Amino acid sequence: MKICVLVKEVPDAAVEKRINASTGRMDRSGEKNLNPYDTHAIEAAMQLREGGAVEVDEIVAVTMGPESAVRALHKAVSLGADRSLHLSDESLAGSDVAATGYALAKALEKESPDLVLLGQQSDDGECYTIGAVVADHLKMPSLTQVIKLDIEEGALRLERQAEYGYDTVKVRFPAVISVGDAINEPRYPSLKAIMGAKKKPLENVTASDVGIDASLVGADGSRVQCGEFHAPAAKAAGQIIEDEDTNDTVEKIVAWLDERKLI
Numbered sequence: 001m002k003i004c005v006l007v008k009e010v011p012d013a014a015v016e017k018r019i020n021a022s023t024g025r026m027d028r029s030g031e032k033n034l035n036p037y038d039t040h041a042i043e044a045a046m047q048l049r050e051g052g053a054v055e056v057d058e059i060v061a062v063t064m065g066p067e068s069a070v071r072a073l074h075k076a077v078s079l080g081a082d083r084s085l086h087l088s089d090e091s092l093a094g095s096d097v098a099a100t101g102y103a104l105a106k107a108l109e110k111e112s113p114d115l116v117l118l119g120q121q122s123d124d125g126e127c128y129t130i131g132a133v134v135a136d137h138l139k140m141p142s143l144t145q146v147i148k149l150d151i152e153e154g155a156l157r158l159e160r161q162a163e164y165g166y167d168t169v170k171v172r173f174p175a176v177i178s179v180g181d182a183i184n185e186p187r188y189p190s191l192k193a194i195m196g197a198k199k200k201p202l203e204n205v206t207a208s209d210v211g212i213d214a215s216l217v218g219a220d221g222s223r224v225q226c227g228e229f230h231a232p233a234a235k236a237a238g239q240i241i242e243d244e245d246t247n248d249t250v251e252k253i254v255a256w257l258d259e260r261k262l263i
């Protein structure tokens with residue numbers, strides 16, 4: 001079985017999110033990292049391999065992004081992927097979620113995976129949508145918010161987190177599964193794996209290499225139009241109640257809530 005894991009390079013969580021007003025795109029300058037949600041997808045692939053219920057021949061990390069995105073691939077490989085695929089092309093810049101999903105699906109077609117795993121959301125765009133878009137293009141079943149993944153009788157047996165509890169769903173291969181962050185605790189890469197990551201096979205492909213229709217990607221191929229951006233209104237400072245005497249503190253909190261008819 002071949003598993004492809006979608007991984008994305010995102011601005012580090014400590015960097016304040018800003019929109020570049022002139023382009024309408026997120027300002028992605030500054031410190032970057034592998035999207036933390038994607039480490040759960042890599043870990044899920046590793047646990048499938050180690051679980052032994054199915055023979056996992058290859059785990060391939062796949063990204064679409066500028067040159068710098070190679071660092072996300074190195075991190076993915078240090079966490080266990082065997083090799084990686086980097087789709088990078090000027091024509092892809094400015095792609096919205098539909099165009100990004102289409103481009104990733106074209107790159108995945110080249111790999112013919114049995115299973116595509118991805119994170120529930122990116123830490124920057126937070127669209128929660130790529131899995132569904134990719135699955136639609138690949139004509140594969142898709143499930144989101146998966147928090148348990150097992151193999152049963154040659155198919156996937158998945159638990160999906162929902163507002164009302166859990167759905168248990170059986171899905172045949174090939175499939176596109178977006179995992180929730182409750183699915184596992186990602187491992188830390190060993191020093192040896194970090195050092196060796198740059199030596200693992202990495203394939204660079206352009207849009208034309210994977211047969212992407214240029215009219216469906218980039219700013220011109222995207223239907224989302226960004227309007228004006230405004231910073232959220234500053235919130236008034238809150239009230240801090242110092243806990244000098246707990247009975248007194250509780251009374252103050254109850255009085256505060258009562259005043260606002262919250263209790």
Ligand SMILES: Cc1cc2nc3c(=O)[nH]c(=O)nc-3n(C[C@H](O)[C@H](O)[C@H](O)COP(=O)(O)OP(=O)(O)OC[C@H]3O[C@@H](n4cnc5c(N)ncnc54)[C@H](O)[C@@H]3O)c2cc1C
Pocket residue numbers: 006007008024025035037038062063064065092093094095096097098100101104117118119120121122124125126127128129130131222224225226
């Ligand atoms: C008008 C417009 C212009 C944009 N221009 C740019 C741009 O120039 N450059 C840019 O980087 N972004 C750009 N974006 C943002 C880009 O469209 C989103 O990053 C993309 O749509 C994916 O959305 P998301 O990251 O929120 O995905 P989500 O659906 O939240 O992500 C879910 C999962 O999908 C996978 N995933 C998402 N994106 C990738 C990727 N690129 N490669 C591999 N796996 C991925 C990850 O596993 C992730 O955990 C633009 C968006 C708009 C609306």
